[in-house]
Amino acid sequence: STLDEPFWDVCRGVERPVMQPGAGKQAFSFDAPTTMRNASKMQRACVLPKAVLLEGAPGVGKTTIVEALGAALGHKVVRINFSDHTDMMDLLGTFLPAGQAGEADADDDGGDNTNDADPAPAQPE
Secondary structure, eight states, X not given: OGGGSOHHHHSTTOOOOOOOTTSSSXXXXXXXXXXXXXXXXXXXXXXXXXXXXXXXXXXXXXXXXXXXXXXXHTOOOOOOOOOTTOOHHHHHOOOOOOSSTTOOOTTOOSSOOTTOSXXXXXXXX
16 A cells, blocks of 8 residues: 555655765664564654654664654754643743733833843852
8 A cells, every 4th residue: 555655666756765975963774674564654743843752762763763753854853842840931932931921021022022021030159
């Protein structure tokens, strides 16, 4: 069936991942049957304009294959580790108003204002 074939063989315009010399941190081959199947599934998932969540036991190669696939295809990989303590605000960020309630920040230029906060007050000795 179509799902048994590597994604790059059945979908026009999808490249077969091949590591270029110096592209990754270490040598990596997509030729092993399980690796080829997993890489094909990830490429199939990446066609959709949604994030891809990989889950599984530690040490099975999830991060390694994603980093190698990203390097082989020339894409940037963003890694986010989830745990029981990961909060939604860790993923989305948070807004911290700088002025009085209801007022906008006077120097809000749409840029990164991470250094705009007042320094922490000195602790009494």
